[in-house]
Amino acid sequence: MNANPSLNGAHPYNDPGSDEPLLQVRSLSKLYGSRIGCTNVEFDLWPGEVLAIVGESGSGKTTLLNCISTRLVPTAGGVRYRMRDGRMRELFGLEEAERRFLMRTDWGFVHQNPADGLRMSVSAGANVGERLMAVGERNYGQIRKTAGDWLSRVEIEMDRIDDQPRAFSGGMRQRLQIARNLVTSPRLVFMDEPTGGLDVSVQARLLDLLRGLVTDLGLAAIIVTHDLAVARLLSHRMIVMKDGKVIETGLTDRVLDDPQAPYTQLLVSSILQV
Amino acid sequence: MTMQTPELATYNFAYLDEQTKRMIRRAILKAIAIPGYQVPFASREMPMPYGWGTGGVQVTASIIGPQDILKVIDQGSDDTTNAVSIRKFFEKTAKVRTTTHTADATIIQTRHRIPEEALKANQTLVYQVPIPEPLRFLEPRETETRKMHALEEYGLMHVKLYEDIATHGHIATTYAYPVKVEGRYVMDPSPTPKFDNPKMHLSPALQLFGAGREKRIYAIPPFTNVVSLDFEDHPFEVQKFHQPCAICAAEDVYLDEVILDDKGNRMFVCSDTDHCEERQAQGFRGVQAGGVAQ
Amino acid sequence: MYVAVKGGEKAIENAHRLLADRRRGDQSIPELTLDQISGQLALAVDRVMSEGSLYDRELAALAIKQARGDLIEAIFLVRAYRTTLPRFGYSEPVDTSEMKLERRISATYKDLPGGQMLGPTFDYTHRLLDPGLAMGTVPQEPEQSHETTVKAMRVSDILAQEGLIESDGEASSREPADITRTPMEFPLERETRLQALSRGDEGFLLALGYSTQRGYARNHPFVGEVRIGEVEVSFHAPELGGSVIIGRVQVTECQMVNQFKGSAKAPPQFTRGYGLVFGQSERKAMSMALCDRALRAGELGEDRVAPAQDEEFVISHSDNVQATGFVEHLKLPHYVDFQAELGLVRKMRADHTASSQPNTDLEAAE
Numbered sequence: 001m002n003a004n005p006s007l008n009g010a011h012p013y014n015d016p017g018s019d020e021p022l023l024q025v026r027s028l029s030k031l032y033g034s035r036i037g038c039t040n041v042e043f044d045l046w047p048g049e050v051l052a053i054v055g056e057s058g059s060g061k062t063t064l065l066n067c068i069s070t071r072l073v074p075t076a077g078g079v080r081y082r083m084r085d086g087r088m089r090e091l092f093g094l095e096e097a098e099r100r101f102l103m104r105t106d107w108g109f110v111h112q113n114p115a116d117g118l119r120m121s122v123s124a125g126a127n128v129g130e131r132l133m134a135v136g137e138r139n140y141g142q143i144r145k146t147a148g149d150w151l152s153r154v155e156i157e158m159d160r161i162d163d164q165p166r167a168f169s170g171g172m173r174q175r176l177q178i179a180r181n182l183v184t185s186p187r188l189v190f191m192d193e194p195t196g197g198l199d200v201s202v203q204a205r206l207l208d209l210l211r212g213l214v215t216d217l218g219l220a221a222i223i224v225t226h227d228l229a230v231a232r233l234l235s236h237r238m239i240v241m242k243d244g245k246v247i248e249t250g251l252t253d254r255v256l257d258d259p260q261a262p263y264t265q266l267l268v269s270s271i272l273q274v
Numbered sequence: 275m276t277m278q279t280p281e282l283a284t285y286n287f288a289y290l291d292e293q294t295k296r297m298i299r300r301a302i303l304k305a306i307a308i309p310g311y312q313v314p315f316a317s318r319e320m321p322m323p324y325g326w327g328t329g330g331v332q333v334t335a336s337i338i339g340p341q342d343i344l345k346v347i348d349q350g351s352d353d354t355t356n357a358v359s360i361r362k363f364f365e366k367t368a369k370v371r372t373t374t375h376t377a378d379a380t381i382i383q384t385r386h387r388i389p390e391e392a393l394k395a396n397q398t399l400v401y402q403v404p405i406p407e408p409l410r411f412l413e414p415r416e417t418e419t420r421k422m423h424a425l426e427e428y429g430l431m432h433v434k435l436y437e438d439i440a441t442h443g444h445i446a447t448t449y450a451y452p453v454k455v456e457g458r459y460v461m462d463p464s465p466t467p468k469f470d471n472p473k474m475h476l477s478p479a480l481q482l483f484g485a486g487r488e489k490r491i492y493a494i495p496p497f498t499n500v501v502s503l504d505f506e507d508h509p510f511e512v513q514k515f516h517q518p519c520a521i522c523a524a525e526d527v528y529l530d531e532v533i534l535d536d537k538g539n540r541m542f543v544c545s546d547t548d549h550c551e552e553r554q555a556q557g558f559r560g561v562q563a564g565g566v567a568q
Numbered sequence: 569m570y571v572a573v574k575g576g577e578k579a580i581e582n583a584h585r586l587l588a589d590r591r592r593g594d595q596s597i598p599e600l601t602l603d604q605i606s607g608q609l610a611l612a613v614d615r616v617m618s619e620g621s622l623y624d625r626e627l628a629a630l631a632i633k634q635a636r637g638d639l640i641e642a643i644f645l646v647r648a649y650r651t652t653l654p655r656f657g658y659s660e661p662v663d664t665s666e667m668k669l670e671r672r673i674s675a676t677y678k679d680l681p682g683g684q685m686l687g688p689t690f691d692y693t694h695r696l697l698d699p700g701l702a703m704g705t706v707p708q709e710p711e712q713s714h715e716t717t718v719k720a721m722r723v724s725d726i727l728a729q730e731g732l733i734e735s736d737g738e739a740s741s742r743e744p745a746d747i748t749r750t751p752m753e754f755p756l757e758r759e760t761r762l763q764a765l766s767r768g769d770e771g772f773l774l775a776l777g778y779s780t781q782r783g784y785a786r787n788h789p790f791v792g793e794v795r796i797g798e799v800e801v802s803f804h805a806p807e808l809g810g811s812v813i814i815g816r817v818q819v820t821e822c823q824m825v826n827q828f829k830g831s832a833k834a835p836p837q838f839t840r841g842y843g844l845v846f847g848q849s850e851r852k853a854m855s856m857a858l859c860d861r862a863l864r865a866g867e868l869g870e871d872r873v874a875p876a877q878d879e880e881f882v883i884s885h886s887d888n889v890q891a892t893g894f895v896e897h898l899k900l901p902h903y904v905d906f907q908a909e910l911g912l913v914r915k916m917r918a919d920h921t922a923s924s925q926p927n928t929d930l931e932a933a934e
Contacts, residue, residue: 097425104429119433126436133436134429140439140505162440285652314751319651323644324893326900349904356900358576386904404894415880417754442916448908467908487890489751513911530907545904 020082022047022188022220023068028077030063036244037063040077043239043249047187048218052235052252054225054267060244061224062192068222069109069190070099084187104131108181108189112196114173117180118165124151124176125161131184150179154209171202175209182213191223195230207233228268232256240264288335288368294318298336298491302482305493310455311423312406317489327360328486330383330402337398337482338364338381343371345379350387350528350545357385374548386449388470390527390549393479395496401464403485406492408452408462428460431503439508448513454501455494463500469512469528474500519544520562522553591636605629614818614847615639619888620646621748621767623817623846640769644889651748658744660802660811664821664844665722667797671848674723675791676825682720687796688848723793724823724840733825733838754880758864761883765859766845768886770852776876777858785862785874788827789841796820796848820845824857828868839868 021044030037038060045051053061066072068079070091079091084106091099103109111117118127128147129137137143148158154175165173174194181189194210195203211234214221225231231238231252238255240248240263248261259265286292301315320328338344344364348357352374360383361372373379376389385402393399409419412430422428431452438446451468455461463471464483474481474494481494494500502510518525520541527549529542541562544550559565592599606613606629616628620643628646635641671687674680686692727733745760752760765773780787798818802811824841841861843853862876875881885891 096421100425100427122433122437123440125440126433129436130429130433133432134427138432138504138506140436141507143436143505144440289652291652291654314753316748316750319647319748319889321648323896324890325895325897326893328893349901353576354901355576355580358580362577385900386902404897416884417880443919446912446916448912449905465902465905467904469908487894513908528904528907530903531910545907 021045022049022082024080024088025068026078026080028064028067028079029075030060030067030072031075036060038067038241038244041239041246043246045188045220045222048220049237050214050219050221050223050235052223052225052231052238053241054228054231054238055241055247056226056267059241061226061241063244064241065190065192065222065224069107070103071109081188104134105184106186106188108178108186110174110177110181110189110191110194112193114165114170114177117177118173120166121164123162123164124156124168127165127176127180128183131180135184146183147179150183151176153182153213154179169202170198171206174198174206178210178213182217182219185217187220189219189221191221193225193227194223195225195227210234228256240267285367287340288338288364289321290318290332290335295336298332301491302333302336302493305482305491306480306495308459309495309498310453310459310461310492312485312490312492314489315491317486320486322359322363324487325404326356327383327385327402329484329488329491330385330400330486331360331363331484332486333400333482333484333491334364334381334383335368337400338368338370340368340370342380343373343378345373345376345382345548346384347382347387347389347546347548348385349530350389351547353547375552376546376548386465386467387528387545388466388473390524390544390546391552392473393477395478397479399477399479399481401466401481401483403462403464403483403490404487405450406462406483406485406488406490408450408460423459426458428454431460432505435503435505435508439505445504445508445510451510452503454503456499457501460503461492461494461500467513467528468502468510471500471502471510472512476500515542517542518560519550519553520560522550522558522563523560523565524549524553524558591634600633602626602629602633605632611848612637612639612642614849615770615852616642616646618846618849618852619643619767619769620650622646622650640888640892644892647889655749657803658746659814660804662799662801662817662819664795664799664819665725666719667795667799667819667821668816669720669795669797670818671796672720672793673791673795674793676723676793677726680720680723680726689850720795722795722823723825727792727825727838731837734828734840752883754883755866756879756883758860758867761863761879762842762844762856762860764883764886765843765856768856768859768883769888769891770849770855772886772888772891773855773859774851776862776882777855779874780858780862780876785865785877787841787858787861789858789861790825791854792823792825792840794820794822794850794853796850818847820847820849820853822850822853822857824854824861826861839864 023045025041025043028041029039041064043051053064055061063072067074073092080088081091082088094102109117119130125144125147128150129143132143132146144161148161151158151161156172156175156179160168165176168176195206198206207230213219214234223230223234235252237250238252239246240255240261242263248255248259248264255264256268259268290298298315301313305311305313317329318332320331322328322331334344344361346352346357346361348354351357364370365372376382376391380396381398381400382389383400383402388399407419409422409430412434413419413422422430435445438444447468449467450462450465451471453461453463453471453474463474476497476499477494478496480496483492485491504510513528515529519527519529521543524544528545530545531540531542533540554563606625609632612632613625613628616631616639617623617625620628620631622628627649628642631642631645632639634645669682669685671689672682672685674684724733728735745757745763747760747763752764779785796818798816800813801815801817802813804811822843824843826839826841828839829836839861841857841859843856843860845852845856859876859882862874863879863882865872865877872878
């Protein structure tokens, strides 16, 4: 196995008390012609911290997420990330090979629609095992065992390991997508409306699971959601966006209980309290 | 323009014009310099259909000289129609000597087999390749597979092998079995049975692969590492036959199944007809040729 | 004793003799001449020239005769000959506004400078089999305009005067791409794509063009203009002191006018799909124009959702010589690979039989 050995070990930088940020976003803007996707966004994300980006649809939150995760190239500004060797690197200065390696080892990306993040026609086991094989794991039994462990962590029965995700319910698919992302022990996970499109009861179970995993693994996460309940349950800090701009930012409880900006007040009051 | 005059139908040595040969030789040199990498080349329209060896024929036409001795096999045999046709083509356009003996040939053009007899340093094996891209059936897009090769992203290849084992208990790929060349590029060995894969490894002969329709040339230089993809706990294995050749009694060779009658009686004979004939000349006899059953 | 099959060489020779006999057919009937083919099966000749990428009526007629009327086989023959021809250089771009028209119609204007010219069209014929033709009849003298040269402004130029349609774009000064001399690499430049489409299979492009009309990448087409006629081909030869006209070729050009909303950068204007083929083939030129426009989806910021918009899919499969070769190669022997698959299936069946017995017991016990 020629994989990066630190993949399986503990993360020296996952200590939430670490005094350096994991990710720094500076003056980030994305324009579509003359239309603003997001503009002049700045924040730091700390190891183990969960940040929620909330706003209505069209507020620019998904654009922002895609820029930070290098899926979109911003018009201006930059994103710096602390690599596993401790060095801060500008993401848009990385070679494509480095960036793709980062994306499939140190990062995860959970799509709203699991079909976008899964291979629907290969088994659950291979879906989880793919990242391991991509970084050089060559022992079938070991890959299968690790995949099985992860399936059980996301509450999928071991006897479903050879089934394809198309035979799974929406909630199961989403849990499988999460397992597929976490198998290389990433330090940062991006989530785009991870509970969107699921029934309320299924949502609750998934949120519970996510909260447990994030805490247990000390994961840092950036979650885009229009659902303030999701932000309340999962995030430490939140950013409120409107028309591509950051309207308000702060600790989640503070923003939700004592919103400062008029728009945030409107947003908070327009939903049932949680 | 008129085709009435016979002079119009004259062609250059080995059909291709020298300009084209130079272009193909440059592609071949690049391919040798980067083992396993698929070099795009401006494949010409050949007087035989695409998919019938136009890539192999172009490679052979570009490297062949008047001194060369050419052997052409299809399915291991010198006598199959396509092999005959291609051999005739070079006899006619290059007037080179041809042979059916593996040992005598300087260039061997092949479809689907590697000769049983070990190749030597002064020989070149030219493969006809239908689909050069080993990732094609996992990812149909050229733009994407090019990126996967460039970034050495071959996880998907192992996903396929994983699925085989999960479904069948073993890797269920029997031909065109993917290999990794010199620790870098994953390569399709063309639709040879995986039985032949080990012969590519550290071969003293130069191996050239031509895909005409797909416009790609790739190569394995002599003495290059060629490793069949597998898992540590499910290692690569070649096919085994449970009986020797019914004609020459050879073992550890690739056999073809021949149906003998309407009742479904069958026998197994060497796919490499030259090898079989050599052995018969040496006095080896299988059960069908009056030999003693083992 | 078993004897391995031999004599492939003899068999091939015999097959070719039989082919020559069948091609000639009943020898009591006069043999077809190339003049008859190029004169009376002119549209078949046009298709072979167009998809064979070689403008030579006589060679195309010969290819049709040699191929027993199988047009894809004839195209293949022409291509395999063309590839051996030396390349002296590239002609100047032909100017279709200078075309000597034989047919010219526009669906976007009722009347226009130069007028509508129906020319020799099947349109408006009643498709009733004509027994008279079977007997052999002498057609009436056609009535044609007395002008020796009929020229007309192109519809796209009329629209361009008002800025209503995108411009032709500037011809780049570099040597044009040549898909027969350099390997194609996706994504392609539009000029490269148009070359591939122009030699693409008529049936394939027709089906794809049709699919865009049925909603798979709908692009709201109007036939701005279809024109058929002869254009001059000139060649720049510095040693002769400039450009010389080296001949005339008949071409069919189709300019499709398509709707476009406009974007942040560009004001709303019509966009174009373009088709140009050798000879007279409206169906092909129109299909090509529909496909060209569909393939510009990325460039014009449209979603790529339909097969006709997928460049790799369309261009990789539009060449009928490639397609027929690869499809027909399936009849070549594959018994070595088949042997490998036979072995595998037998093994898997044996495994299945071996494991299904105890498994049933296990399930029953659970």
